Amino acid sequence: MQSQNPIIADLVKLANSAAGTMAGMTREARDGARERMREALGGIDFxxxxxxxxxxxxxxxxxxxxxxxxxxxxxxxxxxxx
CATH class of the missing domain: 1.20.5 (Single alpha-helices involved in coiled-coils or other helix-helix interfaces)
Incomplete structure (x- = not known):
C-alpha cells in the first residue's frame, strides 16, 4: 500500500498549476504577438x-x-x- 505524503501531494499540485499557468501564458503571448503582427501588417497593401x-x-x-x-x-x- 502506498502512503500519501501531504508535502509531496502539495508539490505535485503546485507543479501542475505552474505547468498550466506557463501553458496559458505561452498561448497568451503567442496570440498577442500574432495580433500585433496583424496590426503592423494591416496598413501595408500587398x-x-x-x-x-x-x-x-x-x-x-x-x-x-x-x-x-x-x-x-x-x-x-x-x-x-x-
Missing part, C-alpha cells in the same frame, strides 16, 4: 502575383510603345531635315 504580373505586362507594353513612338519621331525629324 498585391497578388496576378496583379503584379498584369501591371508588369502593362508597363512593358507602354515601354515598347514609347520606344516605337521615339523611333517614329526620330524618323519624321530626319525626314523633315531637322
Amino acid at each position: 498585391v497578388t502575383r496576378e496583379e503584379f504580373d498584369t501591371v508588369k505586362a502593362m508597363a512593358q507594353k507602354a515601354r515598347e510603345q514609347a520606344d516605337a513612338l521615339e523611333a517614329r519621331l526620330a524618323a519624321l525629324e530626319a525626314k523633315s531635315g531637322q
Whole structure:
C-alpha cells in the first residue's frame, strides 16, 4: 500500500498549476504577438502575383510603345531635315 505524503501531494499540485499557468501564458503571448503582427501588417497593401504580373505586362507594353513612338519621331525629324 502506498502512503500519501501531504508535502509531496502539495508539490505535485503546485507543479501542475505552474505547468498550466506557463501553458496559458505561452498561448497568451503567442496570440498577442500574432495580433500585433496583424496590426503592423494591416496598413501595408500587398498585391497578388496576378496583379503584379498584369501591371508588369502593362508597363512593358507602354515601354515598347514609347520606344516605337521615339523611333517614329526620330524618323519624321530626319525626314523633315531637322
